[in-house]
Amino acid sequence: MPNCRTVVPFSGTPEQEQKLREVIARYKGTQGPLMPILHEAQDIYGYLPEEVQATISEELDIPLAEIYGVSTFYSRFSLNPKGEVKVSVCLGTACYVKGAADVLAEVEAQLGCKAGSVTSDGKFSIDADRCVGACGLAPIMIVNGDVYGHMTVDRVAGILDSYRGEVE
Amino acid sequence: MTAVETYSAILSQIQAEAPNAPVRVTVGMATCGLTAGAQPVYDKLKDLLASEDGVAVDRVGCIGSCFLEPIVEVFDAQGGRTTYIKVTPEKAVRIAEEHVKGGKVVDEYTIAGPDGPGDAPTANVEDAGFYKAQTRIVLRKCGLIDPEDVRQYVASGGYSTLARVLDTMEPQQVIDEVKTSGIRGRGGAGFPTGLKWQFTANATSDDGVKYVTCNADEGDPGAFMDRSVLESDPHAVVEAMAIAAYAVGSSQGYIYIRAEYPVAVRRLEIAIAQAKEIGLLGENILGSGFSFDLGLRLGAGAFVCGEETALLTSIEGNRGEPRPRPPFPAVKGLFGKPTLLNNVETYASITWIIENGGDAYAAVGTENSKGTKVFALGGKVKQAGLVEVSMGTTLRTIVETVGGGVPNGKTFKAAQTGGPSGGCIPLEHIDTPIDYNSLAAIGSMMGSGGLIVMDEDNCMVDIAKFFLDFVVDESCGKCVPCRIGTKRLLGLLEKITSGKGTLEDIEIIEGLCAHLQVSPLCALGQTAPNPVLSTLRYFRHEYIAHVEEGRCSAGVCKELLQYSIDPEKCTGCTLCKRKCPADAIAGEKKQPHVIDTAKCIKCGACLDGCKFGAISRG
Numbered sequence: 001m002p003n004c005r006t007v008v009p010f011s012g013t014p015e016q017e018q019k020l021r022e023v024i025a026r027y028k029g030t031q032g033p034l035m036p037i038l039h040e041a042q043d044i045y046g047y048l049p050e051e052v053q054a055t056i057s058e059e060l061d062i063p064l065a066e067i068y069g070v071s072t073f074y075s076r077f078s079l080n081p082k083g084e085v086k087v088s089v090c091l092g093t094a095c096y097v098k099g100a101a102d103v104l105a106e107v108e109a110q111l112g113c114k115a116g117s118v119t120s121d122g123k124f125s126i127d128a129d130r131c132v133g134a135c136g137l138a139p140i141m142i143v144n145g146d147v148y149g150h151m152t153v154d155r156v157a158g159i160l161d162s163y164r165g166e167v168e
Numbered sequence: 169m170t171a172v173e174t175y176s177a178i179l180s181q182i183q184a185e186a187p188n189a190p191v192r193v194t195v196g197m198a199t200c201g202l203t204a205g206a207q208p209v210y211d212k213l214k215d216l217l218a219s220e221d222g223v224a225v226d227r228v229g230c231i232g233s234c235f236l237e238p239i240v241e242v243f244d245a246q247g248g249r250t251t252y253i254k255v256t257p258e259k260a261v262r263i264a265e266e267h268v269k270g271g272k273v274v275d276e277y278t279i280a281g282p283d284g285p286g287d288a289p290t291a292n293v294e295d296a297g298f299y300k301a302q303t304r305i306v307l308r309k310c311g312l313i314d315p316e317d318v319r320q321y322v323a324s325g326g327y328s329t330l331a332r333v334l335d336t337m338e339p340q341q342v343i344d345e346v347k348t349s350g351i352r353g354r355g356g357a358g359f360p361t362g363l364k365w366q367f368t369a370n371a372t373s374d375d376g377v378k379y380v381t382c383n384a385d386e387g388d389p390g391a392f393m394d395r396s397v398l399e400s401d402p403h404a405v406v407e408a409m410a411i412a413a414y415a416v417g418s419s420q421g422y423i424y425i426r427a428e429y430p431v432a433v434r435r436l437e438i439a440i441a442q443a444k445e446i447g448l449l450g451e452n453i454l455g456s457g458f459s460f461d462l463g464l465r466l467g468a469g470a471f472v473c474g475e476e477t478a479l480l481t482s483i484e485g486n487r488g489e490p491r492p493r494p495p496f497p498a499v500k501g502l503f504g505k506p507t508l509l510n511n512v513e514t515y516a517s518i519t520w521i522i523e524n525g526g527d528a529y530a531a532v533g534t535e536n537s538k539g540t541k542v543f544a545l546g547g548k549v550k551q552a553g554l555v556e557v558s559m560g561t562t563l564r565t566i567v568e569t570v571g572g573g574v575p576n577g578k579t580f581k582a583a584q585t586g587g588p589s590g591g592c593i594p595l596e597h598i599d600t601p602i603d604y605n606s607l608a609a610i611g612s613m614m615g616s617g618g619l620i621v622m623d624e625d626n627c628m629v630d631i632a633k634f635f636l637d638f639v640v641d642e643s644c645g646k647c648v649p650c651r652i653g654t655k656r657l658l659g660l661l662e663k664i665t666s667g668k669g670t671l672e673d674i675e676i677i678e679g680l681c682a683h684l685q686v687s688p689l690c691a692l693g694q695t696a697p698n699p700v701l702s703t704l705r706y707f708r709h710e711y712i713a714h715v716e717e718g719r720c721s722a723g724v725c726k727e728l729l730q731y732s733i734d735p736e737k738c739t740g741c742t743l744c745k746r747k748c749p750a751d752a753i754a755g756e757k758k759q760p761h762v763i764d765t766a767k768c769i770k771c772g773a774c775l776d777g778c779k780f781g782a783i784s785r786g
Binding site: 031032033034035036038039069070073074075076077091092093094096097098129130131132134135136137138140147149 | 199200202203204234235237387388389390391392427428465466467468469470471482483484485486487488503544546547548552553584587618620622626631634635638641644
């Protein structure tokens with residue numbers, strides 16, 4: 001897969017770390033604290049860098065391997081950062097039978113990278129969602145939280161173009 | 169004071185403080201409505217009507233008609249109901265000015281107008297054909313109350329059942345009522361709910377701790393019943409969980425909900441906080457001495473967590489891998505304690521059952537499947553949305569009357585129920601009454617309620633491959649038959665859709681499916697072959713056509729397609745040549761063109777572009 005970044009150096013700020021430690025403190029001692037902490041850590045950093053998982057490991061006294069096991073088990077947790085513009089195409093059944101696979105292929109062709117990865121400039125990332133539950137509007141594409149229903153292949157380029165301004 | 173008296177005091181106060189608004193304007197603002205543009209419509213109406221005396225503008229949930237969103241309804245002072253569809257901020261201006269302020273209905277924007285479904289004789293959605301064919305128990309308050317305001321739920325009678333249960337019913341009486349209703353688990357497996365409650369009530373733990381949990385990890389792609397209920401009427405689930413906790417002897421509950429549903433998560437958080445604030449949840453509910461606390465746990469995108477033991481393992485903070493049963497969760501579940509786990513829709517039926525009696529519920533539906541079922545109807549139907557029908561309704565009624573049939577003049581090929589665990593129902597079985605046993609008899613299953621309609625343009629081998637691909641992704645990897653077996657199965661299907669399959673492959677597939685049905689630990693693996701087996705059962709000819717003739721009649725499997733130009737019809741306009749991204753078309757201007765099949769990437773751009781119908785696909 002050319003044009004795809006998979007590893008980036010960690011660049012967390014002291015503010016982020018402080019927030020992370022607050023989150024850990026809040027859940028420490030409750031039952032089953034790991035999942036809520038990972039969720040909030042991902043909200044803080046946008047993804048779950050190894051360094052962050054190591055901090056959680058130390059604080060909760062859970063082996064890093066175990067945390068890595070959990071963070072890689074769930075598809076919503078990402079070990080790589082997302083692009084500034086997050087594009088996702090729903091591949092749930094309702095969307096699929098209405099041509100979502102073609103829409104995704106067009107997004108991949110337009111951006112030159114595959115679902116699950118980021119463009120080399122870090123500006124766009126593509127995800128294939130499993131079902132966002134808005135099947136009445138299938139097929140669905142979501143860009144930075146904006147939902148585009150009844151998608152067609154023809155509309156992809158225009159919609160992506162309208163976000164290029166935001167990252168340039 | 170009794171719980172009922174305390175409740176009455178809360179209700180009176182809410183009624184006394186309620187704004188005097190004989191006219192109510194509602195905007196459907198669940199995910200479907202919001203994605204269709206309900207927010208600007210709501211803002212516009214608020215803006216125009218904020219200072220209007222006697223008019224309230226309310227955010228409500230989903231009435232289920234996704235295909236008509238955004239929906240605005242006007243409930244006038246005389247008790248009339250007008251349903252406006254596909255509303256834009258511009259249309260909202262006329263609705264506010266002419267109808268709400270002027271008293272004159274804007275006919276052309278209503279459901280009976282030109283943009284409507286065509287089966288609505290009046291402007292009131294309740295008279296529309298697709299709505300009348302439904303029986304709404306779970307969805308009875310959806311789309312009518314503000315899901316972010318507990319006062320509206322209480323004003324509509326909400327929490328009165330909990331109050332009455334706490335005052336007048338013994339826990340065993342509650343369980344008996346649920347047993348009488350005959351309701352079976354709506355998550356898909358169909359286990360009798362009353363029995364589950366009884367097992368949990370009978371179980372003991374060393375420190376007396378038990379948990380009541382709710383499965384809102386709606387992972388079946390193409391299903392959104394639970395999302396809609398939680399976004400539209402979250403208190404129905406909260407109240408039912410409190411009743412369940414009282415019945416089984418628990419004081420702590422968790423709702424496990426997928427993080428992909430941000431609106432539902434937020435509304436549940438609000439619902440729990442508001443219910444606690446006015447004493448309907450938490451310590452000493454309604455002064456009865458009974459306490460029940462409720463928390464949320466977010467899933468993180470793992471389909472297997474819909475399996476009960478995997479879900480509980482995930483709440484505990486682990487990889488969501490299933491555990492062997494027994495012990496069942498009712499005996500040893502969350503954190504090793506007896507745990508009741510029901511699905512959202514099951515809980516959402518409970519208050520109605522207790523309120524109206526188990527017998528009344530059992531009177532709806534069929535012999536072995538009582539009550540109603542909510543379906544998320546989608547795919548190739550004109551009227552996609554959320555529908556609730558009594559058990560025993562035929563698939564034909566759902567697809568044709570409620571769904572409006574297949575659009576664009578295409579023909580119905582099959583309906584898929586049960587998602588990756590279910591199967592396809594072909595045209596020959598379209599008159600099958602929908603209930604647990606009838607669906608199982610024809611090789612499908614009830615499932616959680618996803619119902620996807622497919623037409624002639626869908627390739628059934630490709631659909632089987634789609635579900636297998638899903639299962640391969642979602643297999644947790646714990647047991648070998650599922651981890652390896654589904655992967656091999658997918659490989660064989662890919663071989664067939666790429667034109668390299670043989671008849672022997674079909675036999676191998678069937679053998680593999682038989683093993684897979686019995687070997688894995690949990691239902692995810694055991695049911696994974698279902699979409700393959702059911703498409704093989706009803707659409708074997710499509711598999712054979714792929715293998716023997718190298719042909720995909722639906723035109724989906726790209727590697728099997730051949731594009732050609734009819735030299736008689738081709739005018740040599742050069743459009744296809746210019747459109748072709750692979751430079752595979754050659755020809756002089758005003759001379760018939762030809763496609764180089766070796767270069768052709770089968771994208772179909774030429775076919776879509778040709779104005780003379782000269783290009784065909786076979």
